Amino acid sequence: MHQVALITGCSSGIGxxxxxxxxxxxxxxxxxxxxxxxxxxxELVIKKEKLSLSILELDVSDDASIxxxxxxxxxxxxxxxxxxxxxxxxxxxxFEDLTLDEIRKQFETxxxxxxxxxxxxxxxxxxxxxxxxxxxxxxxxxxxxxSISAYASTKFxxxxxxxxxxxxxxxxxxxxxxxxxxxxxxxxxSNCIVSKHSMEKSSPYFQxxxxxxxxxxxxxxxxxxxxxxxxxxxxxxxxxxxxxxxxLGNDVAMILEAKKNLSDIEFKKMMMQNII
Ligand SMILES: NC(=O)c1ccc[n+]([C@@H]2O[C@H](COP(=O)([O-])OP(=O)(O)OC[C@H]3O[C@@H](n4cnc5c(N)ncnc54)[C@H](OP(=O)(O)O)[C@@H]3O)[C@@H](O)[C@H]2O)c1
Numbered sequence: 365m366h367q368v369a370l371i372t373g374c375s376s377g378i379g380x381x382x383x384x385x386x387x388x389x390x391x392x393x394x395x396x397x398x399x400x401x402x403x404x405x406x407e408l409v410i411k412k413e414k415l416s417l418s419i420l421e422l423d424v425s426d427d428a429s430i431x432x433x434x435x436x437x438x439x440x441x442x443x444x445x446x447x448x449x450x451x452x453x454x455x456x457x458x459f460e461d462l463t464l465d466e467i468r469k470q471f472e473t474x475x476x477x478x479x480x481x482x483x484x485x486x487x488x489x490x491x492x493x494x495x496x497x498x499x500x501x502x503x504x505x506x507x508x509x510x511s512i513s514a515y516a517s518t519k520f521x522x523x524x525x526x527x528x529x530x531x532x533x534x535x536x537x538x539x540x541x542x543x544x545x546x547x548x549x550x551x552x553x554s555n556c557i558v559s560k561h562s563m564e565k566s567s568p569y570f571q572x573x574x575x576x577x578x579x580x581x582x583x584x585x586x587x588x589x590x591x592x593x594x595x596x597x598x599x600x601x602x603x604x605x606x607x608x609x610x611x612l613g614n615d616v617a618m619i620l621e622a623k624k625n626l627s628d629i630e631f632k633k634m635m636m637q638n639i640i
Contacts, residue, residue: 373451377550424477457559503616546613
């Protein structure tokens with residue numbers, strides 16, 4: 365019997381590549397995206413390779429849309445073995461320049477969106493007595509950076525949620541895994557929303573943000589391919605007893621290792637000298 369997978373945010377990047385990776389490796393995959401008009405590139409590959417991959421509309425910030433997609437999968441495939449909470453975007457701006465409305469929207473997608481999909485999937489997996497939930501966090505789920513306080517907060521929240529959920533669902537045979545990618549070569553950076561006030565020259569952070577964004581552009585030159593994230597996900601899904609976290613990318617691995625081994629003061633110095 366084919367394993368059934370549901371992935372959010374498959375119009376591009378990590379979601380797109382993971383949908384293809386799972387479908388090419390025997391998973392009956394439901395690639396979801398909030399705007400079906402963006403499905404063309406995926407549809408072309410599906411046709412060409414005759415993949416067992418269906419595209420469904422699902423906006424993680426819209427309750428009815430989540431419900432509709434899950435009902436569809438339930439009636440077609442009768443089960444859901446894998447959920448990958450991938451949909452997300454970055455909100456850029458120093459905290460003082462962010463409005464609470466911008467921050468709330470960031471949480472609606474990156475955090476509450478993932479929670480809402482997970483909440484509807486758990487009863488299905490619990491009755492099956494099996495399943496795997498993979499939450500796409502980030503290196504920013506363990507380390508804060510200037511200009512992404514809201515984004516990092518959503519990913520820290522995803523980490524705390526996932527770690528707690530792992531214990532809650534273990535008795536029901538459901539695994540919860542966190543993936544922490546470093547900088548990945550996707551549309552993520554061009555899709556980031558820059559907060560309105562950050563773009564005003566009168567912002568006290570205008571120059572700092574400009575400098576940080578130039579550093580981010582440099583980091584993207586050595587970014588990891590989203591195909592590597594998809595490969596990692598496929599591999600992790602084959603583990604009987606997976607770890608709680610998987611880190612991907614030399615950049616993030618190096619920084620996380622330093623955070624583990626240095627004192628807080630040493631780590632802060634290292635970050636300010638080399639990264640920020
Ligand atoms: N790229 C990186 O360097 C990096 C590093 C660490 C973690 N991540 C995480 O990886 C995940 C995927 O990002 P990516 O790099 O693949 O970037 P991406 O190419 O921009 O993909 C993001 C996906 O999320 C979707 N999305 C946004 N809001 C949504 C909503 N309300 N409902 C459903 N889908 C929604 C986007 O759809 P639309 O096309 O409709 O906008 C798109 O399909 C994100 O959670 C991100 O935080 C990325």
